[in-house]
Amino acid sequence: MNIQRILPRVYGILTNFNTCAPLTNTSTIRFQHDKSSINEHRAKVMAKGLPEKKPLPGVKSIVLVASGKGGVGKTTTAVNLACAMKVIEPDKEIGLLDADVFGPSVPLMMNISGEPMLNDDNLIEPLLNYGVKCMSMGLLVSGENAVVWRGLMVMQALERLTRHVAWGPLDCLVVDTPPGTGDTHLSLAQNLPIDGAIVVTTPQSAALQVTKRGLNMFDKLKVPIIGLVENMSHAVCKNCGTRNYIFGNETKQMAEQMQLEMIESFEVDPDMSECINSGKPAIYALPDSIHAEKYRQLANKVFKYISNKDKEEATATK
Template structure:
């Protein structure tokens, strides 16, 4: 049995001695600290700062596609954006990272499967389809197995999906992030030089409310926001062509409050579900559709954003 003797010493210290036939120990715990000591400790902790944002070898730009809420068409946006970027700029090298460790959907939507191979540098070779380099946790675990991990393991998985993959050379890596504002977003924003983020939402008040949290998160992490993409904005009656705002019409007002531009808005279309299930993105399955045209426009806007950002950084270096 461990016996403890506790008594007060000098200089505001608490002395604790442990008495045991087999163990003898003593420790000293400081009860009070001066204000100067507290300030020095805080400065030391803050001085450690955040992890250094190191670029991915061979990757020029990184764009996040994010949403606070699930089920708003975020992965659909990421997949079609990456494919549209490749379509309108065939000479550009485009990559697509599925950073949703727990619910990866990119393998289904991009029609990719099979375990990736390692190259001579012991890096994972991303799978290629539609001219886009793809990597997902869904390729590293079988579809029947659930990924049940704590936060630290998620961060280790992201490290493997980013820095242990032979991405380069890439002009742009599109990253499909999971819903919410958790470890994945924090790890990506703190460790990678993110060029910008697209925020995806639907018109429901619940979705917009959670989207606002995502916007606040990116602002705190100092991740530039490119704009907002609205999915399921309305449905068109097949008989009379009338627009029906079945999910509400609050996106514009919320975007203004968040100081974001709605850079594309997509209507409800049953054909989009068929594209998802068949693993053929709309940009290829329905090249003449309004959706495909809007994804091409979205890709052009992202390219323009990257170009402007590169020009700003080049001018800043000259000054």
């Protein structure tokens, strides 16, 4: 079954906005609520609580990869993390969700293209490359078309990318979130059982300042932080081997202030750009490189974190 069959359900909300009739005779509207009725209404709204968190069928663990600021290598981290997890644990089933509706780049970095198909259960079948199941809005719209949507439409699209995709069975779903602290993060945290988040940053003061906001957001949403990943930490001179901290060296200090672990740090490497452009993650294109080794270490740390969390939850339920 062709994916075009479900596009009206993904985009259908767009057509509904045009049917809304404007208000008329606004001068006749009266607000007659006293303070007690307003408080009663607020109490009823608060009593409804947050949406119930429901797991994705067949998905054991969900890990978010986030950043406060764009352009810090967040998607590069998510892609190589997912691939590294598959490399070091070939028997594990790993998925990668590109939740950046407005700027999806996972299809380029994972070298995937084409329209996904629907299975007999009317669910989208994720595309597979490097042994990783992938889904992205970039697979559902033309690469030349801009997605110009309001928040409500984004949330409906995100619902399709999560609950209307045949993810299972998966041991871990890595979610590449958009930069910032927006609707996507709020929706994911309120609707899915998130095991933890990895926050990616660069050493510039501007990036670190926005990273703190992202960390505070996850704290309010009760999403555990697995740790910080620092990209572009320094550049190494090819002639003398000197480390040049061209963007500063403040990430470790911020991590200590926030009482977080900096679980990995990556130097600037021109070869990484070629990996991105060619659609071949560094874990495969440069398997003997320092970057590939660090991504394998990062994957091991994530597996260890998930294992420890599962043990703690099992102990708590006894």
